[in-house]
Amino acid sequence: MAVGSFFGSFDLSSFINALILGISIASIWLIAALGLTIIYGTAGVINMAHGEFIMLGAYSSYMLQSYFGLPFFLCVPAAFVIVGAIGLVLERGLIRYLYKRPLDTLLATFGVSLVLMQGVRLIFGSDPKYIAVPPMFTSNFQFGFVNISAFRVIVLAITIALVVALWALFYRTRFGVQVRAVMQDKEMAASFGINSDRIYMLTFAVGAGLAGIAGSLFGVLNIVLPTMGAGYVVQAFLVVVVGGGTLAGSVVAGGATGELQSIFAYFTNDTFARFVLYVLIVVFLRIRPQGLFAPSAKRR
Amino acid sequence: MNIYYNVKAQWAAYGAIFLLLAVVPMIVSDSFLLNQFATYGVFGMLALSLSLCWGFGGILNLGQGIPFGLGAYGMAMTMQMQTQDASNPMPPFMLNNSLDHLPMLWEPFRSTTFGIILALVVPTLFCLLFGGLMFRARVSGPFFAIMTLAMLSAWGTLILDVQPYTNGANGITPPAPLKLGELIVDPYSPEAYWSVLALLFVATVGAKLMTQSRFGLVVQAVRGDAERVRFLGYNVAGYETTVYTIAGFIAAVAGCCWVVLTQYVSPSQFDTTFSLSMVIWAGIGGRLSLIWSIIGAFLIQGAQSYLGDTFLSTWLLVLGGFFILVVRFLPKGIAGLVETILGRLSTRQKRNGADVAAHRLLSQPGE
Numbered sequence: 001m002a003v004g005s006f007f008g009s010f011d012l013s014s015f016i017n018a019l020i021l022g023i024s025i026a027s028i029w030l031i032a033a034l035g036l037t038i039i040y041g042t043a044g045v046i047n048m049a050h051g052e053f054i055m056l057g058a059y060s061s062y063m064l065q066s067y068f069g070l071p072f073f074l075c076v077p078a079a080f081v082i083v084g085a086i087g088l089v090l091e092r093g094l095i096r097y098l099y100k101r102p103l104d105t106l107l108a109t110f111g112v113s114l115v116l117m118q119g120v121r122l123i124f125g126s127d128p129k130y131i132a133v134p135p136m137f138t139s140n141f142q143f144g145f146v147n148i149s150a151f152r153v154i155v156l157a158i159t160i161a162l163v164v165a166l167w168a169l170f171y172r173t174r175f176g177v178q179v180r181a182v183m184q185d186k187e188m189a190a191s192f193g194i195n196s197d198r199i200y201m202l203t204f205a206v207g208a209g210l211a212g213i214a215g216s217l218f219g220v221l222n223i224v225l226p227t228m229g230a231g232y233v234v235q236a237f238l239v240v241v242v243g244g245g246t247l248a249g250s251v252v253a254g255g256a257t258g259e260l261q262s263i264f265a266y267f268t269n270d271t272f273a274r275f276v277l278y279v280l281i282v283v284f285l286r287i288r289p290q291g292l293f294a295p296s297a298k299r300r
Numbered sequence: 301m302n303i304y305y306n307v308k309a310q311w312a313a314y315g316a317i318f319l320l321l322a323v324v325p326m327i328v329s330d331s332f333l334l335n336q337f338a339t340y341g342v343f344g345m346l347a348l349s350l351s352l353c354w355g356f357g358g359i360l361n362l363g364q365g366i367p368f369g370l371g372a373y374g375m376a377m378t379m380q381m382q383t384q385d386a387s388n389p390m391p392p393f394m395l396n397n398s399l400d401h402l403p404m405l406w407e408p409f410r411s412t413t414f415g416i417i418l419a420l421v422v423p424t425l426f427c428l429l430f431g432g433l434m435f436r437a438r439v440s441g442p443f444f445a446i447m448t449l450a451m452l453s454a455w456g457t458l459i460l461d462v463q464p465y466t467n468g469a470n471g472i473t474p475p476a477p478l479k480l481g482e483l484i485v486d487p488y489s490p491e492a493y494w495s496v497l498a499l500l501f502v503a504t505v506g507a508k509l510m511t512q513s514r515f516g517l518v519v520q521a522v523r524g525d526a527e528r529v530r531f532l533g534y535n536v537a538g539y540e541t542t543v544y545t546i547a548g549f550i551a552a553v554a555g556c557c558w559v560v561l562t563q564y565v566s567p568s569q570f571d572t573t574f575s576l577s578m579v580i581w582a583g584i585g586g587r588l589s590l591i592w593s594i595i596g597a598f599l600i601q602g603a604q605s606y607l608g609d610t611f612l613s614t615w616l617l618v619l620g621g622f623f624i625l626v627v628r629f630l631p632k633g634i635a636g637l638v639e640t641i642l643g644r645l646s647t648r649q650k651r652n653g654a655d656v657a658a659h660r661l662l663s664q665p666g667e
Contacts (some may be wrong), residue, residue, distance in 0.1 A: 046442045046445070094624065094628065103360050104631060106442055107583055108627040110579075110623070111621070111627060112624060113620070114619060114620025115616075115621055118614065118616035118617040121613070122614070122617070234453050234572070237450070238446075238450055271458070272461055275455075278451065278453070278454035281450065282430070282433060282450075283433070285434070286433045286434070286436070286437045287437075289437040289438055
C-alpha cells in the first residue's frame with residue numbers, strides 16, 4: 001500500500017504472483033475489447049453500447065441457467081448467439097443509417113445503452129444476480145508459490161481460443177478477405193462485387209456476440225448487475241485506442257495495459273494504479289496518436 | 301431570408317429569453333423551487349460550454365464533468381475552510397480518517413479569494429494541458445471523445461481513492477453558505493438565482509460574440525475540415541485547445557455555482573452518466589445553437605424532475621429512446637427543427653431559397 005516502503009516489503013514470489021495476475025487482468029481487458037475491436041476496425045463505429053452488450057451476455061447466461069437449467073458451458077455459446085442476434089437487430093434498425101456520421105454512432109449507441117440498461121432493470125430488477133459454475137472451477141490452482149483461481153485460467157484459455165479463431169476468420173477465410181477489403185477501401189471493394197452492407201452487418205453481429213461471451217464470463221467473476229457494463233466499456237475502448245483498432249494491436253495493448261495495471265497495483269493500490277495507467281495512455285497517445293498498430297489503409 | 305439566420309433576430313431572441321428568466325423570482329415565491337431553478341441555470345452553463353466545444357468547435361467532449369467537478373471541489377473546499385477556525389482547524393471528516401494535521405492540498409483554501417481563484421484556475425489549466433497534449437498529437441473526433449471519457453473515469457477513481465483528503469464517496473458538505481467578505485450568499489434567495497442567471501447571461505453573450513468573431517469563423521472552419529484549415533496556415537491545435545479551454549472555464553464556473561447552490565459535492569459529479577447527460581442536453585436542444593443547448597438542458601432536467609417521479613422506472617428508457625430518435629432523425633436537435641420550420645415560413649412568403657442555401661454552408665449536420 002505505502003509507496004515509499006515497497007523496497008522493504010518487496011517479495012519476489014508475490015511480485016511474480018502479481019505478474020501472473022496481470023496476465024489474467026490482460027485477458028479480461030482483451031476479451032472485453034475483442035468485439036469492440038472488430039466493430040471499430042471494420043466499420044469505424046464507436047459502439048458505446050458495448051458495455052451493455054457485455055451486460056446482456058451476463059444476463060442471458062443467468063437467464064438460461066436459472067430458468068432453463070442449461071449447464072454453464074452451453075450458456076457461453078448461447079450468449080454469443082443471443083447477443084449477436086440483438087446486435088444484428090440493432091445494426092439493421094439503427095446503426096446502418098449512421099455509418100457516414102461516426103460521432104453520431106457514438107451518441108446513438110449511448111442512447112441504446114441507456115435503453116438496454118433500463119430495460120434490463122425493468123425486467124430483472126436491480127438486485128444482483130449470480131451465475132453458478134461447476135465446483136471444480138471455483139477452486140484455486142497452486143504451482144509452488146504461484147496461486148491463481150481456476151476460473152481465471154479458463155478465461156485466459158477462452159481468450160486465446162477466441163483470438164486464434166478471429167485471426168483464422170480474418171486471415172484464412174473468404175469472409176475475412178472481404179472484411180479486410182472493405183476496411184481498406186469500401187468503394188473499391190464494392191466494385192469487385194463485395195456487398196459492404198452485408199459485411200458491416202455480420203461484423204457488427206459477431207462483435208456483439210463476442211461481447212456476449214465476455215459478459216457470460218464476467219458474470220461469474222463478478223456479480224451480475226444492470227449497471228455492470230459501464231465499468232468495462234472505458235477499459236475496452238482504451239485497449240482499442242492504444243492498439244490502433246487492429247486485432248494484433250488489441251492483443252498487445254490488452255497485454256501491456258493489464259500487466260502494467262497489475263504491476264502498479266502491486267506497488268500502490270488498484271484505483272491509483274488505474275489513474276496512473278490512464279495518464280500514461282494519454283501521454284502514449286501524444287507520442288503515437290495512431291496507436292500501436294494502425295492499419296495503413298486510407299483515412300475514413 | 302430565413303429569420304433563423306438573422307443576427308438581430310437572434311440577439312432579440314436571446315434578450316427575450318433572458319428577460320423571461322429574470323422575472324421568474326417575482327412569480328415563484330417558493331425558495332426551494334427557486335434554488336432548483338438556479339441549479340438549472342448551472343446546467344444551462346454546462347450545456348452552453350458543450351455547445352461551444354462540440355457544436356462550434358466540433359470537439360465532442362464526454363469529459364466536461366472534469367472541469368465542472370474540479371471547480372466544484374475547489375469551491376467546496378473553500379466553503380469548508382470558511383467554517384474552520386483556529387480552535388478547530390480541520391474538517392471533521394479528516395479527523396474520522398485519522399489525519400493529524402491539515403494536508404498541504406488544503407492549505408491554500410484557507411483564503412477565500414485564493415481558494416476561488418484556484419477553483420477556477422486549476423480546471424482551466426488542466427483543460428489547457430490535456431487539450432494541448434491531445435490536439436497537438438492531432439487526436440480528434442471519436443478518439444478525443446474516448447480519451448476525455450477515460451480521463452473522466454481516472455479523475456473519478458482518484459477522488460474516490462484519496463478518502464482522507466476528499467472524504468471519498470461521501471463527498472464534501474460545507475456546513476454553512478458561502479461568505480464573500482461580509483456578504484453571506486443565501487442559496488435560496490432570489491439574489492442567488494439572479495447571480496447565476498447573470499453569469500449564464502455573460503457567458504452566453506461572450507460565447508455568442510466569440511462565435512461571430514474572426515476567431516469563431518476559424519473554429520467553425522476547423523469543424524468543417526481541419527485538414528484544409530491546416531493547409532491554409534492556421535494553427536489548428538491552438539484554435540482547438542483555446543475553444544476546449546474556454547468551454548472548460550465555463551464548466552468550472554458552473555461547478556463553483558453548483559456548490560454554492562447545493563452546498564454539496566461528491567464524486568458523482570465525475571460520473572460518466574452526468575457528463576453524457578450534458579451531451580444529451582446539447583444534442584436534443586441543438587448543439588449548433590448556444591441558446592437551444594441551454595433550453596435543452598432546461599427541458600430535460602425539468603422533465604426529469606417533474607416526470608421523473610411519475611415515470612421513475614422508465615425515465616431513462618424514455619430519455620434514451622428519445623435521444624436515439626433525435627440523433628437518427630434530427631442531428632441538429634430541436635434547433636434544427638425550428639430552423640426548418642422558419643425556413644419553410646420564409647420561403648412561402650418570398651419564394652426565394654438562394655439566401656437560405658448560402659447560409660447552409662456554415663452549419664452542416666453531423667460530421
